[in-house]
Amino acid sequence: MFVITRLICRRIHGTSDVTVPKLSGFSILSPKHVEVEYADGTKFKFSSEFLRVNSPAADGKIRSIGGDKVISGRRYVGIMSAEPVGNYGVRLVFDDLHRTGIYPWDYFYELGSNKFSLMRNYIKTLQKHRLSREPPPPRRK
Numbered sequence: 219m220f221v222i223t224r225l226i227c228r229r230i231h232g233t234s235d236v237t238v239p240k241l242s243g244f245s246i247l248s249p250k251h252v253e254v255e256y257a258d259g260t261k262f263k264f265s266s267e268f269l270r271v272n273s274p275a276a277d278g279k280i281r282s283i284g285g286d287k288v289i290s291g292r293r294y295v296g297i298m299s300a301e302p303v304g305n306y307g308v309r310l311v312f313d314d315l316h317r318t319g320i321y322p323w324d325y326f327y328e329l330g331s332n333k334f335s336l337m338r339n340y341i342k343t344l345q346k347h348r349l350s351r352e353p354p355p356p357r358r359k
Contacts, residue, residue: 236331241323244308249296252310254326262330266297267351270312271340272329273319290349 243255252269255261271289292314301309307322329336344350 236328238324238327244300246297246300249298249313252297254323254330256327260327260330262326262333264326264329264333266295266312267292268329268333268337269297269310269321270295270314270316272336273316274321274325275316275319288343288347288349290344290351291353293351294353
């Protein structure tokens, strides 16, 4: 998954032939879903879990297991707020207190264009390391 995220970041920073249309709409539909629309009519709906595990931030509570970068237990994470960052993106604040990821509009387009393969690879990586999308059970004192 980390390799795919790096590939997407490379594409965003000028090494791809993909021309991203101009943003025409961004909305938080609920704490669990975001919708991004572009001028060409392309519309993507993202779950907060998908956006959280594909955060462009360097930290993101990532576990490194056998060379794979893995974020687990985020199935029910929600979005508390979205803060505009200039004209190029948005900072999403998640209810697990992750707030360092700035999502450029181009990154949303790349995520949307690759959504199913990214999610499939994420689930395969979790299975490979016997991790889960479910949050861990509360600790007993």
